[in-house]
Amino acid sequence: MISANITSLLATYIDALHILHHHGVLDGYGHLSVRHPDNPPTFFMMRQVAPALVSGLDDIGEYRVSDAEPVHPDTPAAPIERFIHSELLKRYSDVNVVLHGHPNELIACSIAPEARLKPVIHMAPFLGSNVPIFDIAALYQPSDTQDFLVRNQRLGAALAAEFGGSSDSPYPPHNLVLMASHGFAAVARDIKLATYMGVYAVANARVQSQALQLQQVAGMGHAPRAAGDDIVYLDERQIRDSWETEIRTVEKPWGFWVREVRVDPLYVNELGRE
Structure with missing residues (x-):
């Protein structure tokens, strides 16, 4: 029997999965952990x-941060890329x-480094001025399955290190x-954030x-432009001030997003309160 506190947390977790699917951040793949x-x-x-089909406790497992293995050995079908989550939490x-997904808009940015992802809207200051790109191909060993999936602790730890800071940074x-x-x-401190x-990254x-x-299009017939030339990005002060504002207003879209998925018959949340 789980506590009311955990039930409420997992109800929010399920809503988040449905919202992320509804907005194209997650598709048939991708995952979220807490x-x-x-x-x-x-x-x-x-x-x-x-993600869209997660509806209750039977669809959620509990895993160890230390090695990403299930707490309960009979947990069926653990996600292959759970090491993304365990290593970042570790x-x-x-x-x-921890959130991981494959939206086309962000995949395109990952393979066009000359047009680096930067914040251009005030709702996305969390991107900062320089979004790192993790290239798993550079880390492959001859015995690795080279399918871009983070299949083990070694690759998960390398991805986690890309987020920066020292090994003891909180x-x-x-x-x-x-x-x-x-x-x-x-990564975030809570599910809603x-x-x-x-x-807003997408x-x-x-x-x-x-x-x-x-x-x-505007440059056609003129001298070629460098990628990103003339695009207006948020500067460091705008990034900082916008994030201080947006981080305090997350509840506003959250309430709307929850209602949006609660009335859609595709999404079922057995733990959610009406």
């Missing part, structure tokens, strides 16, 4: 289930939530890292891509 608040050496994470003690300097030809990983970052990438396209 550190167990009463037992920090473990974390909750969906089993091998499509490295950064103040990180409580929270990393980067909230989000692109994964070349794969997608992205992001992680959901916000996922939604929105920012979409707006940035549209601006780059408009720039190229």
